[in-house]
Amino acid sequence: MCNKLRLAYIFRLTLRGDEAKEDAFMKFKYRVSGYSLRPALLAVLGVVGLSTCGKSGSGRVDGKLYVVATTTMVGDMVARVGGDHVEVKGLMRPGVDPHLYEPVPGDGIALREADIVFYSGLFLEGQMHDKLEGLGEKSHAVTEATGKEELLVPNASGGHPDPHVWGDASLWARCVPGVAEALAKADPAHAVEYRANAAAYIAELETLHEWALKRAGELPEGARVLITSHDAFNYFGRAYGFEVIGLQGISTVGESGLADRVKMVDLIKERGVKAIFVESSVSHAAIESISKDSGARIGGELFSDALGQPGDMEDAGGESYDKGTYVGMLKHNMNAAVEALK
Ligand SMILES: [Zn+2]
Numbered sequence: 001m002c003n004k005l006r007l008a009y010i011f012r013l014t015l016r017g018d019e020a021k022e023d024a025f026m027k028f029k030y031r032v033s034g035y036s037l038r039p040a041l042l043a044v045l046g047v048v049g050l051s052t053c054g055k056s057g058s059g060r061v062d063g064k065l066y067v068v069a070t071t072t073m074v075g076d077m078v079a080r081v082g083g084d085h086v087e088v089k090g091l092m093r094p095g096v097d098p099h100l101y102e103p104v105p106g107d108g109i110a111l112r113e114a115d116i117v118f119y120s121g122l123f124l125e126g127q128m129h130d131k132l133e134g135l136g137e138k139s140h141a142v143t144e145a146t147g148k149e150e151l152l153v154p155n156a157s158g159g160h161p162d163p164h165v166w167g168d169a170s171l172w173a174r175c176v177p178g179v180a181e182a183l184a185k186a187d188p189a190h191a192v193e194y195r196a197n198a199a200a201y202i203a204e205l206e207t208l209h210e211w212a213l214k215r216a217g218e219l220p221e222g223a224r225v226l227i228t229s230h231d232a233f234n235y236f237g238r239a240y241g242f243e244v245i246g247l248q249g250i251s252t253v254g255e256s257g258l259a260d261r262v263k264m265v266d267l268i269k270e271r272g273v274k275a276i277f278v279e280s281s282v283s284h285a286a287i288e289s290i291s292k293d294s295g296a297r298i299g300g301e302l303f304s305d306a307l308g309q310p311g312d313m314e315d316a317g318g319e320s321y322d323k324g325t326y327v328g329m330l331k332h333n334m335n336a337a338v339e340a341l342k
Contacts, residue, residue, distance in 0.1 A: 069119070114138065160250075307329045
């Protein structure tokens with residue numbers, strides 16, 4: 001009970017005005033290609049209890065598992081593992097802060113109708129926690145697959161693990177098999193495909209991890225200091241050798257005080273940090289004022305708790321990637337950090 005009270009305090013809701021509310025009402029939905037239902041498949045679906053007869057509304061497509069994902073990172077993972085056999089509805093769109101996101105009535109319907117619900121977990125979705133846990137067996141926190149010893153527990157978090165696990169591609173890869181197994185259990189007819197998709201995605205994430213290590217290695221150790229709005233990059237820092245300093249703690253709830261900002265300006269001057277970074281899902285104001293006062297330039301916008309817009313391509317280092325995907329998001333963050341801190 002004591003823990004629960006402490007967590008409730010950490011994740012107390014403080015909406016950042018109308019922006020967050022407006023975001024909450026916008027829905028982001030992954031579109032997957034059309035699928036025609038063959039008679040043989042129909043029979044199989046009947047046996048495994050996936051018949052969609054009688055269900056209507058929110059995004060359900062006949063013959064596919066209807067899966068709800070909370071954040072864009074989780075949605076991307078589920079879409080990759082599920083492939084053509086799942087219809088993924090993402091509750092949070094790009095740019096939405098999951099710490100502050102409060103479910104809207106449409107979310108309740110989607111969560112109720114979903115065959116499976118995937119969320120990030122570790123109290124990232126602070127305002128939805130009870131709702132997600134209350135769904136019982138059909139809801140899965142993808143970060144549950146990580147071992148306790150792999151999780152970071154920052155000093156100021158009251159013993160609560162840092163939820164930003166996706167900052168480390170190798171650790172995020174560890175969350176993939178659980179998604180495949182949950183899909184396979186709900187839809188055994190396609191279990192082989194789910195597992196094969198998961199293996200391919202894990203291999204891609206491992207390649208990404210190796211690339212990120214190499215890219216970070218282009219910076220001298222002393223230059224690897226990542227200053228951002230909130231502590232979303234601790235796993236990124238641990239994996240790729242950056243010292244990470246966030247103006248706020250591991251949640252965006254609450255505001256940074258004047259004293260924090262003054263301290264940050266002093267630190268930047270003292271260490272000679274060339275660039276600091278704004279985040280796509282957090283207000284830019286505090287970092288912009290620190291940039292002005294310290295003389296450190298804004299090194300770019302990093303994606304911390306949400307992916308970019310699907311299809312928003314970026315060219316860097318002789319390759320092109322989609323910032324609306326997890327892989328593209330991590331590439332963007334690493335390239336932006338390395339280029340700005342060089
Ligand atoms: Zn965060």
